[in-house]
Amino acid sequence: MSTVINIMILDNTFDERVYRVLRKLKLTVANIESVGGNKCLENNLWLGAFNYLDLDKFKEELKYCLEEITKIDKEDIQVFVKGQNETRWKEVDLCSSHIQEGAMTGRFIVKK
Numbered sequence: 001m002s003t004v005i006n007i008m009i010l011d012n013t014f015d016e017r018v019y020r021v022l023r024k025l026k027l028t029v030a031n032i033e034s035v036g037g038n039k040c041l042e043n044n045l046w047l048g049a050f051n052y053l054d055l056d057k058f059k060e061e062l063k064y065c066l067e068e069i070t071k072i073d074k075e076d077i078q079v080f081v082k083g084q085n086e087t088r089w090k091e092v093d094l095c096s097s098h099i100q101e102g103a104m105t106g107r108f109i110v111k112k
Contacts, residue, residue, distance in 0.1 A: 004084040005053040009046040012076040021065040022046050025058070055081060055092075063094055 009027065011018055022029070027048040032041035050058075062079070066072055079092040 002051045002084070005050050005055060006082040006089075007046075007048040007050065007053075007058070008080040008082075008089060010078040010080075011044040011046060012042075013072060014044065015069070015072060017069045018066070018072060018077070019044070021062070021069070024065070025062060026050075059092055059094070066094070 007027065009022060011022065019029070025048075027046040030041070030045040030047060032044060035041055059079070063074075066074060066077065074094045077094060079094060080089040081092055082089045
C-alpha cells in the first residue's frame, strides 16, 4: 500500500537558481503558457507526487537550498501539500517550522 503526498509550489522568482533547486528535488514545472484561459500563468507552477515522503525533511531540504541562494525572498515561494486521502491543499510556511493549522496529520508523514 502506498502513502502519497502531493506537492505544489508556486514560484514567483523566475530565478534560474530556484529552477535548478526544484528540479533537484524531483519536481516538474508546468508549461505556464499552456493553461486554460487566454493568458499564461504569472508564476512558475511546480508539481510532484511522492510515495512515503518525509515532509519535514523535504521542507528542510527546500529551505536549506533556498538559503544558499542570495537575494531570494522565501515569501516569493509558496508550498502546498495534499495527502493521499485529503480533499484540500494545505499551505506549508517556509518561514516557520510548522504546516498551516489543519494541515497534514502524522499518518501521511512516513519516515523510512
